[in-house]
Amino acid sequence: MNRREFLGAAxxxxxxxxxxxxxxxxxxxxxxxxxxxxxxxxxGAPEERLKRxxxxxxxxxxxxxxxxxxxxxxxxxxxxxxxxxKYELIATTVExxxxxxxxxxxxxxxxxxxxxxxxxxxxxxxxxRQTSDFxxxxxxxxxxxxxxxIPEDPADPKYPETVKAIRAVAQHCQANGQYFLMETGQETxxxxxxxxxxxxxxxxxxxxxxxxxxxxxxxxxxxxVDILGPHVRSxxxxxxxxxxxxxxxxxxxxxxxxxxxxxxxxxxxHRMGYTGAVTIERETSGPRQIEDxxxxxxxxxxxxxxxxx
Numbered sequence: 001m002n003r004r005e006f007l008g009a010a011x012x013x014x015x016x017x018x019x020x021x022x023x024x025x026x027x028x029x030x031x032x033x034x035x036x037x038x039x040x041x042x043x044g045a046p047e048e049r050l051k052r053x054x055x056x057x058x059x060x061x062x063x064x065x066x067x068x069x070x071x072x073x074x075x076x077x078x079x080x081x082x083x084x085x086k087y088e089l090i091a092t093t094v095e096x097x098x099x100x101x102x103x104x105x106x107x108x109x110x111x112x113x114x115x116x117x118x119x120x121x122x123x124x125x126x127x128x129r130q131t132s133d134f135x136x137x138x139x140x141x142x143x144x145x146x147x148x149x150i151p152e153d154p155a156d157p158k159y160p161e162t163v164k165a166i167r168a169v170a171q172h173c174q175a176n177g178q179y180f181l182m183e184t185g186q187e188t189x190x191x192x193x194x195x196x197x198x199x200x201x202x203x204x205x206x207x208x209x210x211x212x213x214x215x216x217x218x219x220x221x222x223x224x225v226d227i228l229g230p231h232v233r234s235x236x237x238x239x240x241x242x243x244x245x246x247x248x249x250x251x252x253x254x255x256x257x258x259x260x261x262x263x264x265x266x267x268x269x270h271r272m273g274y275t276g277a278v279t280i281e282r283e284t285s286g287p288r289q290i291e292d293x294x295x296x297x298x299x300x301x302x303x304x305x306x307x308x309x
Contacts, residue, residue, distance in 0.1 A: 031090055033275040034266065034304055035059050036297060039095075039236065043067025047083055054087035056293065061089050062234070062279050065134070066098045069127050077137035084138075092277050093142040093181065093207070093234050094135045096127050107247050113186060114148020115165040116158055128169045128180075136176040142233060143173050144181035144207045152191050154198075163198050170201040179203045179233050185212030189219050189227040196231055206231040208269075209281075210260045211238035215250040222261050225268045232274060237262065237300060238281040252283045255296040262300065266307045278304070 037060035040049045044067065053061045068076065084091055099120070103112045111117050115124055124145070132143045147166060151159045166182070173180040180203060182192060196204055206228050213219045225232070239258030243250040255262070266278070278300065282292045 031060055031092075031277055034270065034278050034308060036237075036300060036304070037061055037092060037277040037279045038293065039064060039279050039281055041065075041067065042080075046080065050083045050087050050089060052290075053089055056290075056297070058297075059088075059090065060092050060277050062236075062277075063091050063094045063140075064096070065094050065131060066096045068134075069096060069098060069130065072130050072134035074137065077134060080138055091138060091140050092279075093144050094131055094138075094140055095144040095183075095207075096131045097124075097146050099123050099127060105248055106243070109186065110149040114146045114150075115169075116148035116150060116162050118158070118161070121161075121165055125165055125169055129172050132169075132173045132176050132178060132180075135178060141177065142179045142181055143169075144183055144234060146185055147182045147195070148186055150187040150191050150195055152188060154194065163195065166195060166204065167199045167201060170199060170204045174201065174203045179205050181205050181207035181233055183207040183212070183236070184209050184224065184228070185216050185218070187218065189213070189224040193227050193231075205233040207234040207236065208232045208265075209236040209238060210262070210265055211240035211252055211258065211281075212236075214242055214259055215240045215252060217243045217250065220259075222264045222268065225265055225272075229269055229272045229274075232269060232272075233276060235269070235274075235276070235278045236281045237278050237296070238283075254282070254292055255280065256299045263303050263307065266303060270307050 036058060038053045038056065038058045039062040040053060041064040042049045050061065101112050103109055115121050128143060128145060135143055147162065150162055170180040184192065184206065192206065208228065210221045213221045213224050237255060238252060239255040239260045240252045241250045241258050280293055280296050280300065282289055282296060284292055
């Protein structure tokens with residue numbers, strides 16, 4: 001199973017002063033602060049998957065759109081707009097990570113993931129521009145991706161090229177009235193903080209994946225919020241354990257059974273003023289995935305009631 005072909009995860013749309021407002025015709029429904037949402041990969045069965053989000057009691061969704069690369073059309077935008085309206089859902093963020101190859105491990109990951117690898121950089125920048133333009137048709141204000149194993153050494157020759165690439169994509173998103181979000185995972189929080197400073201774009205922000213920081217052995221998400229919290233615009237609620245095999249990522253597990261302290265993460269972000277969505281991500285599939293997501297929803301609802309009280 002491809003890591004993007006899972007059901008759950010959420011995100012936020014929060015605009016700051018200086019960034020263009022959302023486009024005219026944006027959804028009139030407003031999300032409650034830290035509303036739970038679900039990430040879906042709709043390619044192949046968009047209505048079925050959006051209906052499932054609604055039927056499971058979520059108000060919003062995060063769209064993983066790699067399956068549509070090269071085929072974003074106005075007709076597709078109309079289809080999505082109609083389905084989102086039909087099922088009373090707000091799409092908070094769109095994401096693509098391709099085109100491939102993509103290897104999610106420590107051996108081939110640095111040369112295949114994100115905007116860092118020179119061989120795939122231009123193709124992925126183009127994919128992100130396509131996705132941004134499509135999102136504009138849907139009045140979606142956030143575009144997210146993994147930028148990759150950003151060098152911790154700013155003197156590494158790949159570092160300035162990565163800065164340029166991220167800035168170029170952020171500028172395209174800015175012209176479309178959108179944030180460009182870097183999903184946490186392959187880099188330390190300090191390295192991501194440096195990129196935020198060096199790219200110096202007001203619409204560049206962070207998509208906090210609570211488990212990825214652990215799965216890649218980079219940070220405890222509670223501590224990472226101290227560094228990145230003011231820049232967080234979306235949350236992928238996911239749980240996991242530290243990597244014990246130096247070739248492989250840590251294990252993603254059912255929320256509540258891993259090492260993420262969701263109460264502390266949410267409390268810190270709430271105190272910092274975060275009001276965006278919180279999305280569930282569970283990398284199982286089929287009936288098992290649906291059951292897991294239902295249980296995770298109940299678990300997180302209990303924590304969020306305490307945090308927001």
